[in-house]
Ligand SMILES: [Zn+2]
């Protein structure tokens with residue numbers, strides 16, 4: 001099964017760089033899509049580790065407060 005996965009990997013990933021910028025961001029903590037973030041009017045919370053979280057609760061690992 002692993003061999004099949006290797007064969008299906010497309011090495012031409014450079015073209016996907018521009019598209020990836022427009023992908024929906026996910027909270028680095030709970031995986032909530034950006035459209036469901038509530039911190040900063042939906043902009044999310046940028047933590048010191050460089051990741052953007054849906055809310056401060058996820059950034060501090062105290063629990064998501066978006067729900
Ligand atoms: Zn989160």
Ligand SMILES: [Zn+2]
Pocket residue numbers: 032054055056057058063064065066067
């Ligand atoms: Zn949250």
